[in-house]
Amino acid sequence: AQKITQTQPGMFVQEKEAVTLDCTYDTSDPSYGLFWYKQPSSGEMIFLIYQGSYDQQNATEGRYSLNFQKARKSANLVISASQLGDSAMYFCVYKGNQGGKLIFGQGTELSVKP
Amino acid sequence: EAGVAQSPRYKIIEKRQSVAFWCNPISGHATLYWYQQILGQGPKLLIQFQNNGVVDDSQLPKDRFSAERLKGVDSTLKIQPAKLEDSAVYLCASSPRPLDQETQYFGPGTRLLVL
Numbered sequence: 001a002q003k004i005t006q007t008q009p010g011m012f013v014q015e016k017e018a019v020t021l022d023c024t025y026d027t028s029d030p031s032y033g034l035f036w037y038k039q040p041s042s043g044e045m046i047f048l049i050y051q052g053s054y055d056q057q058n059a060t061e062g063r064y065s066l067n068f069q070k071a072r073k074s075a076n077l078v079i080s081a082s083q084l085g086d087s088a089m090y091f092c093v094y095k096g097n098q099g100g101k102l103i104f105g106q107g108t109e110l111s112v113k114p
Numbered sequence: 115e116a117g118v119a120q121s122p123r124y125k126i127i128e129k130r131q132s133v134a135f136w137c138n139p140i141s142g143h144a145t146l147y148w149y150q151q152i153l154g155q156g157p158k159l160l161i162q163f164q165n166n167g168v169v170d171d172s173q174l175p176k177d178r179f180s181a182e183r184l185k186g187v188d189s190t191l192k193i194q195p196a197k198l199e200d201s202a203v204y205l206c207a208s209s210p211r212p213l214d215q216e217t218q219y220f221g222p223g224t225r226l227l228v229l
Contacts, residue, residue, distance in 0.1 A: 045220035091156050104156025
């Protein structure tokens with residue numbers, strides 16, 4: 001079965017600095033997708049970035065980039081120039097070829113300090 | 115474009131009572147998901163619909179939980195009877211198709227507290 005691991009329960013970062021949130025996964029699926037979602041304290045789940053397993057380049061979306069290392073089965077999220085509004089829970093999410101089921105990691109709670 | 119709508123936003127019930135949650139997905143989205151998120155954990159898929167058919171309900175506790183999507187649009191999730199361990203946020207999500215690269219869009223969730 002597929003498994004997503006986020007080893008950092010909590011992270012602190014100074015405002016305007018960059019931060020990396022770690023994610024590793026375990027799968028034998030030939031193709032799959034990896035997502036990062038942000039969940040602020042208000043509870044909504046906000047899509048940030050997507051990486052397909054066959055994508056040649058690492059995904060980027062504004063201040064978010066995904067450091068995808070397929071051989072190591074890691075998909076770390078990099079947030080550049082952190083802002084106070086980035087304080088939230090971040091989930092690494094796996095999606096295989098089973099027809100849409102998302103498998104969430106345990107989450108990393110990011111706190112941005114002024 | 116309107117997002118995924120859910121109601122109610124909050125619900126407090128006593129154990130052994132029943133409760134129902136409603137979800138209206140983004141217009142045109144064929145796939146609808148219900149997730150349960152227990153405090154401090156990531157969401158867990160309960161059930162997935164493709165139009166009005168069930169694709170995956172392997173993690174739905176069928177002795178107490180039921181869900182339907184009769185006309186392939188909005189959906190209802192019911193718990194009867196509720197247990198203390200059902201206290202969680204119930205998230206509804208939708209996507210156009212269940213393909214690998216399709217993003218799922220989430221509603222605001224319903225926070226359930228069972229006393």
